[in-house]
């Protein structure tokens with residue numbers, strides 16, 4: 001494998017979206033990612049791209065709801081000023097829109113493209129989106145999963161990052177995964193029982209990890225400093241195919257029809273992905289006829 005721009009260390013592309021793994025990155029000293037630069041950058045971002053929250057201290061909180069409610073109620077500048085002491089959390093979506101992130105965004109895309117090509121799951125990341133997270137010491141990111149594949153890079157501070165195996169019925173059910181993928185709001189809840197399945201990474205400045213597509217995860221920040229984390233979310237050809245196949249499976253489940261889980265048959269997943277736009281249109285028409 002050729003030398004990558006930002007992602008470093010021992011990366012086996014065959015593990016992409018199959019299991020979590022850690023490696024390293026070279027962005028910790030990037031000037032755009034210092035707290036001084038970020039304090040300038042965040043207020044310059046479009047308002048709808050910045051979400052924030054205070055008092056996240058339990059793994060059982062519904063993360064989506066907390067960010068949405070708190071962003072409407074709190075003042076961003078107050079959250080920034082008190083971030084060292086308030087269990088606060090700031091998330092900036094589409095950080096690549098800011099001039100200071102453009103080059104590192106391009107470099108990361110090239111790195112991911114290289115890994116996908118070696119893995120045979122694409123030639124470039126689809127819909128790559130940069131998220132920036134700034135969090136207080138001891139702040140918790142509750143248990144959840146995301147609808148894309150992800151590389152996460154620690155820029156400052158430390159955290160415990162727990163990542164669960166993707167698409168494991170022992171962690172949460174296939175029905176929950178597929179309904180959440182189909183934009184229904186049901187997130188799995190963390191339990192003590194499920195925790196034994198987690199891969200736990202002690203994550204410090206310069207460390208990176210891969211969170212596979214639909215892998216559950218949670219984060220507990222270290223106590224000694226604020227945490228700055230950069231994530232790039234994307235689809236490969238494979239995860240986009242799985243994503244659409246999962247939506248089909250969810251619609252079939254609602255009709256009482258059982259279906260095959262993704263990643264068992266390329267032909268079946270490809271077929272579902274191909275017919276998804278037509279099936280989605282039929283469901284939309286049915287929804288309109290029902291008046292919801």
Ligand SMILES: [Fe+2]
Pocket residue numbers: 144145146217
């Ligand atoms: Fe996440």
